Amino acid sequence: MDVNVILQAIINGLLTGSYYGLAALGLTLIFGVIKVINFAHGSLLMVGMFACYWVIKLTGWHPYATLLLVVPMLFFFGYAMQGILIKPVLEAQREVREPTEVIIVTTGVWYILDNLALMIFGAEYRVIQTPITGQIFMLGDYIFPKPQLYGFITTAVTSGLLVWFLKFTKMGKSIRAASLDRDAASLMGINQYRVYNIAFGIGAAIAGIVGCVLIPFYYVFPTVGVVFDVKCFIIVVLGGLGSIPGALIGGAIVGLIESIFAQYIASTWTELIVYVVFLAVLFIRPAGLFGEKRDW
């Protein structure tokens, strides 16, 4: 096989892996702080995609301009979801570290959102023409599709901002404190549930960003979230639940597996390879690449 072909496959894999990683970033942040797997994460992403789709359709904005609307919307959505639905369950199960009841509530949200979207928008796959759809950027012999390239840059900027926020702002420090030890953090005067609301809101907002990144090159349909849900679960476990670099590197790994193996075998089989790698990681090293032992 040609070296150029392999290099191009690696480029494609990294570009794809970047938005996978971004999708997983929100999930891993929520798990890291609240110790809850948000099964509705893919549905939040779907909500973000539909929101972005309709804003573009109605106003004709550039997809990245819609971030101004979609990100706050998803933030409040996540904030409210945590405050209204998850907080009561967490309070009732205070002594349990990872109550399964919360997984179930988020699964309920997943089913409601996906099927509401199905009822409202129908099952058809929608695409929308944006100024960057189908555009490419050439570097030497290598092709960088612009939508994916912008996605890569967005991932870098978003994760940089997130790390800065967690490291240097007061709220970020509170979030980190609550994720290390919720009781000790409460004793230090941190309002535990407010921190959770904000962490959940940020996680949802990141899902909204992914929605906007995907719009220029991906179909929108009510169950689009499931595709990303399963990928995100695999990525966060690969990288270690709760770890930010883990999510990004896990995303890159999954992207690379998909694009490199697609050179040799049918793409339906690459999906299987991802699952096999995932189960192998779970069996051999459940904490993933950067996870903590006590989480599993």
Next chain:
Amino acid sequence: MNSGSKRKTIDTILKIALAVLVFTLPVWITSPTYLQILIMLFLFAYLTTCWNLVGGFAGVLPLGHSAYVGIGAYTSTVLWITWGISPWIGMWAGAVIAAIVGIFIGIPTLKLRGAYFALSTMAFGEGLRVLTENIMQVGSCVINGPRGICIPLVPGNNLALYQFVNKVPYYYIILIMLCIAVFITWYISRIRPGYYLAAGGEEPEAAQALGVNVAKYKVWAMGLSCFMTALGGTFLAQLTLYFYPKQILGLDFSFELAFIALIGGRGTIAGPVIGALLLRPVSEFTRIYLSSVLPGLHLVIFGLILILVMLYQPRGLVEPLSRFYDWVLDRLSGEKKEVKA
């Protein structure tokens, strides 16, 4: 006759009446549509009872049980189509394979905590679906990938080949399977391994400290659950005579089983049956009458019920219902709550 034993008599009479009613239902209900709904109700009650052995008693959240339904359906069907082995024999082969797979998956995953276990079972189920969709044929066994398998029809009611023209035999088969499954659950809940399982499900560390090998009992429960689930898979295959990976190995199937158990009451004997009794009609009737207008409505309703149950009745609906049943018994036996206390 004191009121305590009177209460017991009424309890027995009610239960016998219920049993007689259930066993004679096909006499009253002749419409195949309603019979089909009842059969599916019992099938889901049966599968959820099997799920409950792991998801309820072992205290973890399996989200990939459709994998074992699929293993049962595919094994018995392939054995029959390829070598002419009756599904009655093939279903045991499917059950053994499912149990082995379940134990193999259970050994590493049952050590994991809640979220990790849920994710790994889900990934296994999805992985198996993708694998099945990619295989057209293994040797002389036809799998047909995503198109699924159609079971060739045999003429008339054929007990030896597990195929019947009318629904009544299916009704009794699944009813007996359900009774056996409920009995097994009841039996396990009152023998020593059952106590170990419950202890390990609620407080793994404490049980471990008392010298209970929690992991071992969980793995056995997983094996038994998968074994029985696969038998249900063969039944489903014989009932519908056509199945494909997205349906029988799908995520929605796995989630529906978990939902029924959780809404009914996980870890209880009656919970799965009550859950199926409440939820199956919702899904059947919305599918029949509203699916063309509002597709997915039944899943929205499921999701809403699920969230409400988790918020207000996290142990499931079996609790308020059994309180209601006690109240009925008290009224019928003319006994006041205060007197009893």
